[in-house]
Structure formats: C-alpha cells, structure tokens
Amino acid sequence: MNFLSVFKNLKVKVSELYTQLKLNLLEQATGRPRSLSIIDSLTLALYWKTQNVGTKIALWNDFKPSCTYKTFVVTINRFALIALLILKFIMRMNQKASHLIKHTDSTDIPVCLNKNTKKHTTMRGLASWGHSGKGFYYGLKLHITTDYLGRLLNVSFTPGNGSERKEFLKLNKEMNGLFVTDAGYISKELADTFNTDKRIIFAKPLKSMKKLIAEWQYNLYNTRMRVERTFRSLKMFRGLQTSLPRSIDGYLGNYVYALLAHVIA
Numbered sequence: 001m002n003f004l005s006v007f008k009n010l011k012v013k014v015s016e017l018y019t020q021l022k023l024n025l026l027e028q029a030t031g032r033p034r035s036l037s038i039i040d041s042l043t044l045a046l047y048w049k050t051q052n053v054g055t056k057i058a059l060w061n062d063f064k065p066s067c068t069y070k071t072f073v074v075t076i077n078r079f080a081l082i083a084l085l086i087l088k089f090i091m092r093m094n095q096k097a098s099h100l101i102k103h104t105d106s107t108d109i110p111v112c113l114n115k116n117t118k119k120h121t122t123m124r125g126l127a128s129w130g131h132s133g134k135g136f137y138y139g140l141k142l143h144i145t146t147d148y149l150g151r152l153l154n155v156s157f158t159p160g161n162g163s164e165r166k167e168f169l170k171l172n173k174e175m176n177g178l179f180v181t182d183a184g185y186i187s188k189e190l191a192d193t194f195n196t197d198k199r200i201i202f203a204k205p206l207k208s209m210k211k212l213i214a215e216w217q218y219n220l221y222n223t224r225m226r227v228e229r230t231f232r233s234l235k236m237f238r239g240l241q242t243s244l245p246r247s248i249d250g251y252l253g254n255y256v257y258a259l260l261a262h263v264i265a
Contacts, residue, residue, distance in 0.1 A: 017090075021086065021089055023082060036067055038079055045076050045080075055244065060072050087155075091155070094263075100148070101177065101180065102145055102172070103146050105144065107142050109157075109241055111140065111243060111251065120138070122247065122251065123140075125248075131160075141162045143167040164185060181202070182204050186203045202221065234262055238259075
C-alpha cells in the first residue's frame with residue numbers, strides 16, 4: 001500500500017470520528033481559511049505516528065502542504081487538543097465494552113538524556129527526576145489502564161516521581177473488574193479505599209513476601225505482560241519517547257498523537 005492510500009484510509013477514520021463528535025463546531029466561522037484543515041492536520045499527525053516517520057520535517061517534506069514548515073508545526077501542535085478529545089472518546093467507548101480483567105501500570109518517559117538535564121529548560125516545569133528498572137531518568141511518567149484484550153481504557157501523565165498508587169485511584173475510579181498490578185501497588189490503604197463488591201485490585205506479591213497463592217492467581221498475575229506490550233508498542237512503533245520538540249506543546253502533542261495512533265491504527 002503506497003503512502004497516499006495509507007493517508008486516505010486514515011483520513012476516512014478521522015473524518016468519521018470528527019463527524020460523530022461534531023468537532024466541526026470548532027471550525028472558525030470567519031477570517032481567512034486555514035492553509036491546513038483540522039482533519040488534514042490530524043490525519044498527517046497520525047500518518048507520522050503510524051508509518052515510522054522520524055520527524056515533522058520529514059513528514060512536511062513527504063506531503064509538501066501549502067504552508068510553511070513553521071505554520072505546519074504550530075498547526076499540528078495546536079490541534080493536539082482535538083486529538084485528545086478523540087482519544088478520550090475512544091477510551092470511554094473502550095471502558096463500556098471492556099473485559100473483566102484489567103491492567104494498570106506506568107512507564108518512564110525521559111525528555112532528554114541525563115547528561116543534558118542541566119541544559120534542558122523546555123519541560124522543566126513538568127518533568128522531574130524519577131527511577132525505573134533502567135535507573136534514574138529526567139522526565140515524565142505515563143500511567144495507563146488497559147483491559148485483557150489490550151484496549152486502552154485510561155491514561156494520565158505525572159512528573160517522573162509521581163505516585164503510582166494515587167494515579168491508580170484516579171485512573172480507575174469509574175471502572176469495575178479485576179485490576180492486576182505489579183508489586184509497586186501493594187498497599188493496604190489502597191486496597192481498602194479501592195476494593196468493593198464490584199472491583200478488586202490484585203497486586204503481585206514481593207519476592208520477600210512468603211505468601212502462597214492459588215494457581216488461578218498466579219495465572220492472573222502473569223497476564224500483566226499484556227500491558228507491557230502496550231508500552232513496547234508505544235515506544236518502539238509510535239514514537240512516544242522523544243527529545244526533539246522545542247516547546248511544551250510539541251512534547252505534549254507528540255504524546256497525544258502517539259496514544260491516538262495506538263488506538264486508531
């Protein structure tokens with residue numbers, strides 16, 4: 001399939017969601033027509049994130065829209081808010097049809113190399129030092145909940161030192177089911193606050209905890225690899241992690257488009 005066919009297929013999906021959500025109400029009623037429409041902007045951004053295009057300049061060179069590169073970048077970043085509305089709509093639909101088993105986890109999103117932290121100013125108000133299995137990093141933390149079938153149900157971002165347990169309650173307050181997590185979510189306070197007759201959290205015991213578990217619990221915990229696949233896909237194939245943007249809008253737009261590409265592609 002050539003790049004124009006891919007673009008057209010993506011544009012059909014974007015147009016359908018655009019109409020369904022009545023986003024045409026956001027169109028400007030007066031003034032000069034935009035050199036790049038909202039639908040075309042969103043479609044180009046999704047093409048960028050689904051077709052392994054490395055940078056915005058490469059995307060601009062491929063399609064050569066009738067605007068300057070600066071206008072192109074500003075427009076793509078601006079309409080990330082509309083992409084976020086579409087993402088939230090899809091996640092709400094996913095929640096309604098979600099599987100009983102759900103997974104909540106977080107991953108690191110560095111905004112620059114550790115050696116460049118002192119020089120990095122763009123995300124200084126949002127990023128912080130955090131720690132993951134790979135060591136210390138400077139950036140954000142992405143928290144997500146998916147279901148057993150891999151559908152994205154909810155997302156949130158915090159600084160790198162954000163609390164997984166606090167975000168767990170925010171992410172899942174309106175959902176029910178069996179929520180499988182890693183040992184970092186073990187907390188009696190969290191369990192007492194969250195667990196009801198319609199939902200319960202299952203956190204994998206720490207290695208230091210001499211606790212016997214049933215076979216069904218062991219198998220349930222092992223389904224966590226499904227949420228790890230989501231993180232792997234977002235980072236390897238959707239360009240979630242980047243240090244290229246020169247503005248906060250650029251960083252946040254990159255994250256939103258990567259997430260939307262994941263659910264719409």
